[in-house]
Amino acid sequence: EAGVTQFPSHSVIEKGQTVTLRCDPISGHDNLYWYRRVMGKEIKFLLHFVKESKQDESGMPNNRFLAERTGGTYSTLKVQPAELEDSGVYFCASSEQMNTEAFFGQGTRLTVV
Amino acid sequence: AQSVTQLDSQVPVFEEAPVELRCNYSSSVSVYLFWYVQYPNQGLQLLLKYLSGSTLVKGINGFEAEFNKSQTSFHLRKPSVHISDTAEYFCAVSLTYNFNKFYFGSGTKLNVKP
Numbered sequence: 001e002a003g004v005t006q007f008p009s010h011s012v013i014e015k016g017q018t019v020t021l022r023c024d025p026i027s028g029h030d031n032l033y034w035y036r037r038v039m040g041k042e043i044k045f046l047l048h049f050v051k052e053s054k055q056d057e058s059g060m061p062n063n064r065f066l067a068e069r070t071g072g073t074y075s076t077l078k079v080q081p082a083e084l085e086d087s088g089v090y091f092c093a094s095s096e097q098m099n100t101e102a103f104f105g106q107g108t109r110l111t112v113v
Numbered sequence: 114a115q116s117v118t119q120l121d122s123q124v125p126v127f128e129e130a131p132v133e134l135r136c137n138y139s140s141s142v143s144v145y146l147f148w149y150v151q152y153p154n155q156g157l158q159l160l161l162k163y164l165s166g167s168t169l170v171k172g173i174n175g176f177e178a179e180f181n182k183s184q185t186s187f188h189l190r191k192p193s194v195h196i197s198d199t200a201e202y203f204c205a206v207s208l209t210y211n212f213n214k215f216y217f218g219s220g221t222k223l224n225v226k227p
Binding site for chain 1: 117149154155156157158159203205211212213214215216217218219220
């Protein structure tokens with residue numbers, strides 16, 4: 001069974017451009033989470049979907065970030081326009097239930113230059 | 114608010130030596146405790162977790178951790194490390210009503226030398 005898949009694995013964009021990250025959760029997992037790690041610091045929660053609904057988006061840094069999960073399957077995280085401080089590794093995780101183990105993807109390394 | 118402190122950013126150790134990775138947390142409410150590992154070019158993998166019960170928790174790959182409520186600690190230990198244990202280790206907590214909303218520490222890079 002495929003795990004959580006994220007792509008691209010790496011992305012280098014210029015400041016002011018738009019980037020869209022994608023996460024495909026494990027099939028059947030209703031819960032999807034986005035996290036990011038900036039500059040080797042701690043990994044921080046961004047938001048949590050239950051199916052297509054945003055359960056908790058308290059970690060979204062500002063309105064330049066837009067997360068969607070149309071149809072309750074894969075999710076996208078768009079950054080528009082990207083700023084230098086958005087550089088980091090963006091992780092996605094999914095779980096079957098809210099209280100069952102979450103499985104993480106390999107992450108997308110975003111570099112804004 | 115919840116916070117997790119991993120005091121050691123890097124820990125070098127020789128193969129077959131014991132290792133302890135330290136983790137302290139702060140929370141005004143009950144939490145669950147986790148250790149995750151990230152091997153090079155891979156995602157985060159759950160090593161072990163403490164939810165309740167025995168304070169000594171055994172995980173995969175011979176790792177164990179002990180929950181100490183009075184010291185608000187959850188240190189990770191392994192009696193004898195292997196080269197393959199070279200990775201970055203993350204301590205995390207979550208609230209009991211939101212299992213997978215983690216508050217992570219800044220990570221500890223374990224470098225096992227031959």
